[in-house]
Amino acid sequence: MIVLGSNSDISLAFIEKVLKEGQRFPMMYLFTSNVDKTMKLANHIEAKYDQKCEIIEFDLTKKNNYQTIEHIDSDLLFCASGFLGKNTEEGLYDIENTMKIVEINYSKLIFLINFFAKKMEAKGSGTIIALSSVAGERGRQSNFIYGSAKAGFTAYLAGLRNYLFHKKVHVMTVIPGFMDTEMTADIETPKPLTAQPDQAADIIYKAYKKKRNIVYVTFVWWGIMMIIRNIPEFIFKKLKM
């Protein structure tokens, strides 16, 4: 199993879910930009599940050396890589912030996923599970840089799913709403709309087994996004969302 964005709470919850269900892998590859933090995680997985792990330092904002990951191959890729950055109000005209958001959520990330997609295509098997965001469903004034990167990413996944379907590789897009994770630790999120990482992992796991295409982590979000997507633009632009 290959995990991109290993330090995210959802990654850990999903890894644990898969291992709890009894699946084991020749190796668990943990991609991270923070090796110290991931070390603890790798240790945990090895001690608790007797599952070997290899930590791969990979920072999407730096120059990436794909030769170092040539040996890596697996039938399951889970991607929770993401970077919220400063939202538009503070970060709209900040070049570094904008670059980082676009690289981690979209441009550099799809190179990395393509790298493994190619291997799966060659084998004619595999599953790619990737987290996008409700923010990518419609550009809103509050965080549209992040939202636009996620929109691009969602479109990429849809296209990839279509392309790889004919090569027997499955691509699943996960759209989480608010999650009770480190990323949102300082934001007050409404309780009924907020999912715990292990609830999310259960939902994602079930969807993965059923080979679903698009999964909303909390069902209410499907409804909310349905409404938000369908507000006519002349009204939408006047809203402060």
Add this chain to the structure above:
Amino acid sequence: MRINKSKSITNWGLYPSIKTNEYIPQSIDEYKEAISSSNKLIARGNGRCYGDASFQNDVISTKKWNKFIDFDRDRGFIEVEAGVLLSDILEASVPAGYFITVTPGTKFITVGGAIASDVHGKNHHVDGCFSEHLVYFDLMIESGEIVRCSRNDNPELFWSTIGGMGLTGVILSARFLLKKIETAYIRNEAIQAKNLDEIFKLFEESESWTYTVAWLDCLQKGDSLGKSIMLRGEHATLDEVSENIKKNPLKIKKKPKLNIPFFFPNFALNPLSIKVFNWLYFNKQLKKHVKNYVDYDQFFYPLDMVHNWNRIYGKNGFIQYQFVIPKNNGLEGMREILKTIADSGNGSFLVVLKLFGESNSKAYNSFPQPGYTLALDFKVNKGLKKLIEKLDEIVERNGGRIYRTKDAMSKPSLTNYLKNVDSTKFESIQNERINRFKKQ
């Protein structure tokens, strides 16, 4: 670090309830920060103590401090962070052929909580308390320094922290030894006892069994006082289990979990419903003596199968009253206590009787002492305080004491047995309540 400001919390008994600032550290630095930024705080695990032992205006939660550090699958040593639940350990250890040597009646407690209460199980007379199998733990003290404690390193802090109710610092991680098992099943015997004399005799006769415990019907009077069922068990060996189990001896079937989704209304629990419950419980077993094989969940954690069962007591909550009285006073003291309860009509769903073996004199803060221990649930209502006063008086007269991890309203003199735990920073509301009495 995440801090939940003025969050309402209750422990398992849902009584009392307080508002607290909950610090949830995820790194050593955040632990230090939490400790230095508060004047007074106490560690909190999974809140499975019943009363107010893990309450303070500031609590430091170990919830997110829940990673495994090492599991030596050849020798059975395991090392985990303090917020790891016993249920997490079993998930990993049972398939590897190991069981937790000493476990309480629920698996939803943390390792930190197990050490701080030095929990006991059905095998106290054989294996002692949780601490008996501890190799070492790391403790963060007031200064933010981390101290490794074992029988050889900092033994004073080791022994005072065991059963020390979080009053010496925050346990960060621990290493302990698991017990080898061949199957995930228990050879189980259930035997009916007509009254106290019979059940005490059964305990004496069952001393060679690893696990013994009895469930009592506490509404019985007269000749039937102490009517009960003894359960005793041994880890089943591979030879003795059925062919079906042999195929997958370390795996048990997943059971559907029941849930109590809301609080029961206040009138739901009354002497009549308790009578009906006990009648069902005691009569589901028609034969006097039953022998069978059950999986470890059914044997050790029958209550865990119903999520949130504490809600059946309603919003006002309940307390658990657990005491021990020395063996020589056992029979008479117990008779008096049961009689007092039966007369009060204030029945209890859950009445568990157990015979403690020798206790470890080095673990001076542990609750168990040789003798009989009884644990009962009582719904909180107007008459309860009076009943507890009466029971406390009998326990005291018989030279007994109350289990602090379950205490919420007992006489302080029965709960003030902890030594060498004075810290200016680590202080629970429970301890303040008890200390106020000491100073008087």
